[in-house]
Every structure is written in structure tokens, then in C-alpha cells.
Amino acid sequence: MPNKYFDVLVVGSGPGGQSAAITAAKLGKSVGLIERKPYLGGVSLQTGTIPSKALREAAYLASRFSAQGMREDSARQIIKESFLVQTFTLKERIIKQQESALLSRLLKHGISIIPGEACFENSHTLAVKNRAGVTEYIKAEIIILATGSRPRRPGEIPFDKSRVLDSSSILKLKKLPERLIVIGGGVIACEFATLFAPLGVKVSIIDSHQQLLAYLDQDIISNLTEQMQQMGIRVHLQTRVTSITATDDQVNVITDQEQQLTADVVLYALGRQPNYDNLSIDRANLVNDDNGWIPINEHHQTSEKHIYIIGDLAGSPALASTAMHQGQWVTEFALHNRLNTPNKVLPMAIYTIPELSYAGETEQQLQQRQADYIVGKVSYSETARGMIIGDQQGLLKLLVEKSSRRLLGVHIIGESASELVHVGQMALNASATVDSLARNVFNYPTLAECYKTAAQNVIDQLEQGN
Ligand SMILES: Cc1cc2nc3c(=O)[nH]c(=O)nc-3n(C[C@H](O)[C@H](O)[C@H](O)COP(=O)(O)OP(=O)(O)OC[C@H]3O[C@@H](n4cnc5c(N)ncnc54)[C@H](O)[C@@H]3O)c2cc1C
Numbered sequence: 001m002p003n004k005y006f007d008v009l010v011v012g013s014g015p016g017g018q019s020a021a022i023t024a025a026k027l028g029k030s031v032g033l034i035e036r037k038p039y040l041g042g043v044s045l046q047t048g049t050i051p052s053k054a055l056r057e058a059a060y061l062a063s064r065f066s067a068q069g070m071r072e073d074s075a076r077q078i079i080k081e082s083f084l085v086q087t088f089t090l091k092e093r094i095i096k097q098q099e100s101a102l103l104s105r106l107l108k109h110g111i112s113i114i115p116g117e118a119c120f121e122n123s124h125t126l127a128v129k130n131r132a133g134v135t136e137y138i139k140a141e142i143i144i145l146a147t148g149s150r151p152r153r154p155g156e157i158p159f160d161k162s163r164v165l166d167s168s169s170i171l172k173l174k175k176l177p178e179r180l181i182v183i184g185g186g187v188i189a190c191e192f193a194t195l196f197a198p199l200g201v202k203v204s205i206i207d208s209h210q211q212l213l214a215y216l217d218q219d220i221i222s223n224l225t226e227q228m229q230q231m232g233i234r235v236h237l238q239t240r241v242t243s244i245t246a247t248d249d250q251v252n253v254i255t256d257q258e259q260q261l262t263a264d265v266v267l268y269a270l271g272r273q274p275n276y277d278n279l280s281i282d283r284a285n286l287v288n289d290d291n292g293w294i295p296i297n298e299h300h301q302t303s304e305k306h307i308y309i310i311g312d313l314a315g316s317p318a319l320a321s322t323a324m325h326q327g328q329w330v331t332e333f334a335l336h337n338r339l340n341t342p343n344k345v346l347p348m349a350i351y352t353i354p355e356l357s358y359a360g361e362t363e364q365q366l367q368q369r370q371a372d373y374i375v376g377k378v379s380y381s382e383t384a385r386g387m388i389i390g391d392q393q394g395l396l397k398l399l400v401e402k403s404s405r406r407l408l409g410v411h412i413i414g415e416s417a418s419e420l421v422h423v424g425q426m427a428l429n430a431s432a433t434v435d436s437l438a439r440n441v442f443n444y445p446t447l448a449e450c451y452k453t454a455a456q457n458v459i460d461q462l463e464q465g466n
Contacts, residue, residue, distance in 0.1 A: 002125050002139035006032040008335070009126060009140035011118045011279075014042020015320040016311025017146035018102060019327025024142075025109035027335050032138060033106065034128055036117040040106075041099050043148050043168075043312070044320040050098065051171045054091040056195050056351050058083070063198030065231075065353050069390025078199055080176045088174075114138070123284040123304050142306050142334050146327065147279065149312035152271040163246040164266050167192070176201055177264035181253050183241055184269035185212040187350050190224070192267055194353040197231045204234040204261055206241055206253070213350065216411075217363045220356065220397070223413050227354060227393055236261075244268075274313050299339075300330045308334055322346060345428040349418035354394065357421035360409035360428045361399060372402045374466060376434070376458035380414050383453070384445035391415045396450035398424070398434065400458045405433040416447055423451055434458045 007029035010021045018041075021033045039046055060066050062078050106113060116130035121137055129135045151166035153159055161169045167188045178201065182193045185207025197203040205212070205228075211221045212228075212235070225235055240256045244266060253261045274293060281287070281294065286302055288294050293315055300308045310330050311323035325346070332338045350356040366373050380386030380394030394414020401408050410424030427437060437455035442448045 002137040004032070004136060004138045006030045006112070006138065006140045008032075008142045008144065008331070009034065009118075009138060010144045010146060011126070012042060012146035012148055012311070012313075013037075013040040013102075013113075014146060014148050014311060014323060015044045016148075016313075016323035016327045017042065017144070018106070019324040020144045020146060020310060020331045021111050021327075022105065022109050023328045023331040024144075024335060025111050027332070029335060030112075031110075032112045032114050032140070034114045034116060034118045034126065034138075036115075038115070038131070039099060040102050040113070041095070042146075043150075044323070045095060045098055045102070047168045047171065049320050050095060051091055052167075052191065052195070053351055054094055055084075055087055055171065056191070056353065058087040058090070059195045059199050060353055063353070065198055068392075070388050080200060083176055083199060084173055085175075117278060119278055119280040120284040123307065142308070143284075144308045144310060144327075144331065144334070145276070145279070145313055146309075146311045146323070147275040147313050149272040149274050149318060151269070152273045153268075157244060157268050158246055159268070160246055163251045163264070164244060164268065167267070167269055170265070170267050173265070178202060179263035179265075180204075181206065181251070181261055181263040181266045182269060183207075183244075183253070183266065184271075185209055185214065185237075186269065186271075187213070189267070189269040190228075190350065190352045192269065193233055194228060194231070197228070197233045198353055202232065202263075204236060204263070206236045206239050206255060206261075208238065208240045210238060212237070213356075215362070215364070216356075216358070217397075220358075220395070220411050220413050223393060223395060224352060224354070224356060228352075231353075272312065272318065274315070276313065299333050300326060301334075306334075317346070317348065319348070343429050345425055347418075347421045347425045349421065351418065354391070354414050355417040356411075356413045357417040358409065358411040359421050359425040360407070362409060362411070363399065366399060366408060371408070373408055374400050374402055374458050374461050376400065376454040376456075376461070378450045378454040378457060380447060380450065383447060383449050385447050385449070386414075388445065389415055394447070396420070396447075396454055398437070398451070398454045398458060400434045402462065405435060405462070407432055407434060407437070410451075412450075414447070420447055420450070423448055434462075 008024040009032045010017045011034045013035040024031045116128040118126045121127045125139045180203045182205040193205045243254045245252045251266045310326040312318045347359045376398040380391045391414045397411045399409035434455045
């Protein structure tokens, strides 16, 4: 027998769950938000996005990468023994402030926060067991699952929280290692490799693909790989790890290229897996597919139409930004059948040092669909701001459809790429042409001027009949 009832029950307080709960409350519904951890915010606030970005900021500011151009003398001395402890304190302060702001927002909207681990009793009722072992049964009209994901931890990898780490445990290191091996060539792997290398850690990265971040354009990734190598990172591509053995004082990694690499710490960063094991989804008549995901339709509805899935639990692109966005539009759809079609083009950011960001299509995708496009590139060093900040290798690239002159993609590597990309994303969502970018007036001196110069570059090529 349920002892409580809500119009909407949301499971998980990460960016997806928060946004869904607040949206439902704003639409006048009674909302319960269930969270099993003793804190709010999910992976995004507590163990992933914010901790890693806070650490990245400290690494960036302490390294020579922020001390170029007119900032040459600003790099601070890195004290290896205390760097992580110092940044940990600052990071904790930011997390606490964010968590308290989140709690205020949830309470302001009258959302009931229910501590405990949820699992289905039936398709409309969740059993929530709190830390004191008390279970309550809560029924709802609509259930939104936002339980996120966790690092993939294959059985054969000897994870031990001290030498063989995943993306959560590496953020708890107290002292910088001398040597780090990163296994994987995706976003998290590349972000951690470039976060530790500028701090004087000897980093090797091992990936089975031909290039890191294999789905991105080769010129952008060559630029990144070159900068990684310049900071001393050893990049092993087309290489697979065959064994990892940890001893008391080091870890040995053997590859299929017959290399033996040794380090103090290994980061295994190959994929994440969805968190639904404890939800007893079968009691709600839900089943996972062969790839381990619960199938959903384009409105994020499961086969039980009143149960929705958002955020990392829904799969790619597994970003906090998209989880928040889904929380809003999926909830509006669930409650009002209102289909606020989500923005077509989403921004993607990879917080490596240097940053990398993009929106729209890649050249690889355009070539696959045989699009007739033109490329306009501009280096940061062609702008006054680029010279002042000393980012010589920064680059912005526009991809433009020849016939319509419409922007198809924007790709940026260099300082503030994750901010700059939004100009391109807005242009893409507005189906803007290259001419509107070329005519726009940008502040001077800024890196955003790269848009104007790259657009002019495309127009020149179009006029020459390229
Ligand atoms: C190292 C790292 C760096 C990242 N950097 C970025 C970045 O720079 N930008 C970006 O956009 N994204 C980044 N991400 C991804 C981002 O953190 C996730 O996409 C985002 O947190 C997903 O949000 P979510 O709401 O789906 O789930 P989560 O944030 O994972 O939250 C899920 C919540 O559900 C709770 N929960 C799970 N099961 C239950 C249950 N049965 N009952 C009750 N509660 C439950 C969990 O305790 C958790 O609090 C990063 C991830 C990692 C690991």
C-alpha cells in the first residue's frame, strides 16, 4: 500500500533530475525527488563535471599554458606534494556553494526531497529505502528516471582505488603521481591526460583507434595531439592493453605492441554504464536491450508510457548540459503533451588543455553524406586577442554548404573554445548563412572575431568559384 502520492516522482538529483523536478513543479505539479546519496547534485556536481573542471582550472592557471603572451610571468610554482590537497579545499567550497544553491532552488519550488534508494514495486509505485533501513512506498502518475551512469569497470581490470583508478577515484588522489598511464582515447581520458601533464606528471595515453577522439576531424585532433606531445604526453595509438598488474609501489601495463609501460597510477577510462541495476525494472515491466540500455522513443518514453528516462541513463551524449535540457523538455512533454522540439544543434565541449568545442557536423559526416561544403579556417594568432594571450595554436574552423551558404558546423580548439562555440551554435540553430557571420560586428579585440575572419575566408573562396 503506498503511503505517499505525487503527480511526478523523479529518481536522481543530478542535472537531469533537478531540471525535471523544477520543470514539473513550475507546471503546478506535486513533485518528489528521490536521492540515495547523502548529498544532492549527482555525478555532475559531486564526483565528475565540477570536481574535474575545478581541478582543470587550477592545473591550467598553474601551468605555462595560461602564462603565454602578455601573461608570461603569471604561472605559479607547482608544489607537487600539496597541489591536490590545496585544490581539493577550493573545489569542496565550490561544490558546497553549488549544492546549497540547488537545495534552495528545489525547496523554493516546493519539491519534496526524499532521501533513500528507489526501486520499483510496480509500474506506478516506487519503494524507497532510507539509510535507517525504513522503506516507504510512493505512488506517482508520472515517473522520471535520472539515475545516471558510472564508470565501466570490467572484471579483469584490478581496480584498487590507489593504483588502478577510474574517473571517480582519480579525483580523490591526495598527491600528484610521478607517472600516470591513461587507458582510453575518449573525452574523459584526454581531459585527465592534459590535466595532469602540465602539472609535471609524466603521462602516457593508450588508445586502440587511429586517432584520439576518433569521431572528430583529423586536423583538429592532430592539433590537439601535437599540443599533448609538446607537453610531454606519450601517445600510443592503435595499441591495446593486454594486461595490468599492480604491485605495492607501481603498476605495469603490457600492450599488444609488446610494450611494457610502468607508472605509479593507471586511469582506466573506457566507457560508462547505466545505473538501473538496483531499480528492479522488471517489476515495472521494463527490460533492457542487448546493449544494456532500456529502450526509449523520441520523447524519452519507455514501453510504459508514464515512465521516462533522461540524462546519462538515456545514453549518448551523456553530458550535464544535455541532461538538464532533456529534464525540461521531456517533463513538459510528459505533463502537457507539449512538444517543444529540442534545439537541433547542441554544443559539445571537451575540457582538455587546450579546450576543444564543436557544434553541428564534422567533415567526416559531411563526406559520408557527400555534401558539397567549403572550409574556412582562422588561427587565433591572426587576431589581436590571440596574440595578447599568446595562444599560437588556437584555431576556429567553419564548415559551410556551398549552394545555400548555410553554416553546417563549427569546430574550435584553443582558449575559451567552450564559450566561443555558442556563437556558432546559435547561428546553426538559426540556419544562418556565412554572410551573416561576416557582416556581424564583434567586440575588438576578441577571439570571437575569428568567426568574422573565417566567414570572410569562406566568402573569398566562394567568390573565386572554389
Ligand atoms: C570525470 C567527468 C567529467 C565530466 N565532465 C563533464 C563536462 O565537463 N560537461 C558536461 O556537460 N558533462 C560532463 N560529464 C558528464 C556529466 O557529469 C553527466 O552527463 C551528468 O552528471 C549526467 O546527469 P544525470 O542527471 O543523468 O545523472 P547523474 O549526475 O549521474 O546523477 C544521478 C543521480 O541519481 C542517483 N541515483 C542513482 N540510482 C538511484 C536510485 N536507485 N535511487 C535514488 N537515487 C539514485 C545518484 O546517486 C545520482 O545522484 C562528466 C562526467 C565525468 C565522470
